[in-house]
Amino acid sequence: MCRFITILYRLVALKAFRAFLVRRHMEACPRCSAEPSEGMAAGGWADAVRPPDWIRAEACLWPEIERRLREAAAAGPAKASTVPSVPVPRRPAVRLVPAAAALAAVAVLGVLAWRVGHRLPGAGPAAAVSPRVEVLSAEVEGRKARPSIFQTKNASYIWFSRTPDEGGRK
Amino acid sequence: MDDDAALISRCRAGDGAAFEALVDRYQSSLLTVTWSVMGNREDARDATQDAFLSAFSNLAGFDSGRSFKSWLFAIAWKRCLDMKRREKTGRKYLPEVERAQAAADVDCPARPERLEDSEVFSPILGHLGPRERAALCLKMNEGYTAAEIAEVLGCAESSARVYVFNAVRRVRDLWRKGNGDV
Numbered sequence: 001m002c003r004f005i006t007i008l009y010r011l012v013a014l015k016a017f018r019a020f021l022v023r024r025h026m027e028a029c030p031r032c033s034a035e036p037s038e039g040m041a042a043g044g045w046a047d048a049v050r051p052p053d054w055i056r057a058e059a060c061l062w063p064e065i066e067r068r069l070r071e072a073a074a075a076g077p078a079k080a081s082t083v084p085s086v087p088v089p090r091r092p093a094v095r096l097v098p099a100a101a102a103l104a105a106v107a108v109l110g111v112l113a114w115r116v117g118h119r120l121p122g123a124g125p126a127a128a129v130s131p132r133v134e135v136l137s138a139e140v141e142g143r144k145a146r147p148s149i150f151q152t153k154n155a156s157y158i159w160f161s162r163t164p165d166e167g168g169r170k
Numbered sequence: 171m172d173d174d175a176a177l178i179s180r181c182r183a184g185d186g187a188a189f190e191a192l193v194d195r196y197q198s199s200l201l202t203v204t205w206s207v208m209g210n211r212e213d214a215r216d217a218t219q220d221a222f223l224s225a226f227s228n229l230a231g232f233d234s235g236r237s238f239k240s241w242l243f244a245i246a247w248k249r250c251l252d253m254k255r256r257e258k259t260g261r262k263y264l265p266e267v268e269r270a271q272a273a274a275d276v277d278c279p280a281r282p283e284r285l286e287d288s289e290v291f292s293p294i295l296g297h298l299g300p301r302e303r304a305a306l307c308l309k310m311n312e313g314y315t316a317a318e319i320a321e322v323l324g325c326a327e328s329s330a331r332v333y334v335f336n337a338v339r340r341v342r343d344l345w346r347k348g349n350g351d352v
Contacts, residue, residue, distance in 0.1 A: 018336075019329075019332050022331070022332045022335050022336070023328040023329070023331070023332055026328060026331045026332070026335070027328060045294070045341055045342050045344075045345030045346075046310065049206075049294065049295055049306060049307070049310060049341060050310075050311070051201075051202040051205060051206070051307075051311060052205070054211065055198055055201045055202055055205060056198055060197070061193060061197050061201075061215065061218060061219055061222065062190050062193050062194065062197075064219055065193060065219055065222050065223060066186075066190070068219070068223060069186075069223065069226065072223075
């Protein structure tokens with residue numbers, strides 16, 4: 001394990017932190033994430049974790065297993081079985097944690113996109129709230145005038161003209 | 171020698187000799203793992219037998235695409251956890267019964283509360299948690315990778331690395347402290 005990580009590991013004696021630290025470092029450091037085979041057999045401590053001799057010498061379980069299988073077969077399915085109902089582990093079809101994380105990320109991105117879309121000019125419902133002006137009638141010097149709308153990028157002008165060439169006022 | 175897939179097919183067809191061959195092939199490895207978790211011979215044998223019997227009962231549903239050995243180890247691991255849970259519950263609620271039984275049974279010494287106090291279990295291994303012991307045993311005795319250990323223990327691969335790392339570190343520290351005399 002890299003020296004800095006080792007120091008940090010020793011400084012903070014919190015189980016959860018240590019597990020997080022080791023996990024993250026193992027994912028990021030190619031040297032430390034390599035199979036830790038070196039040094040495991042050296043020093044003599046590896047012998048302390050070897051199985052005892054009786055496991056190799058007298059491990060013969062078949063007679064007992066066979067007896068229990070025969071009892072189970074004789075008892076039939078109706079009676080209590082000698083076969084223990086140990087839940088058999090099954091490989092999950094979908095890894096739940098990454099799937100949940102992906103869903104959460106999609107939800108967050110969706111909310112962000114929706115909020116950004118609301119803030120853009122002319123986008124979304126904000127565009128429908130733009131001010132609207134309706135000219136019902138117009139007069140210039142007591143005479144009926146005709147309104148004309150002239151729009152630029154940044155402003156809108158309404159011209160009122162009595163005759164087509166008289167010009168108008170804003 | 172037939173490989174696992176061939177033996178499993180024969181088992182499914184009702185060939186008892188094929189299952190005996192599977193038991194012979196994996197009983198030592200499985201006993202090693204259950205021993206490392208349970209800490210004593212009797213419980214290790216019980217857990218191993220139960221694991222084989224469960225595997226036999228569920229062979230029809232076994233996914234041929236995965237490793238039979240890892241599947242067997244995973245069953246044994248769950249069985250060990252179940253036995254440990256019951257042992258803890260029994261010890262919590264029936265201490266007087268257990269003490270009376272231990273006192274009456276001279277051939278079976280009273281099981282110590284903590285594995286590190288056991289006279290028959292490795293004193294160094296007794297200081298590790300069951301997951302760390304199992305991970306270390308799979309790593310050192312079976313040569314399992316972190317991914318394979320994770321499959322057996324039912325955890326993420328990164329968690330398996332953490333278990334192995336912590337186990338190796340702790341065992342090495344204990345060994346250095348007392349040179350095995352813990």
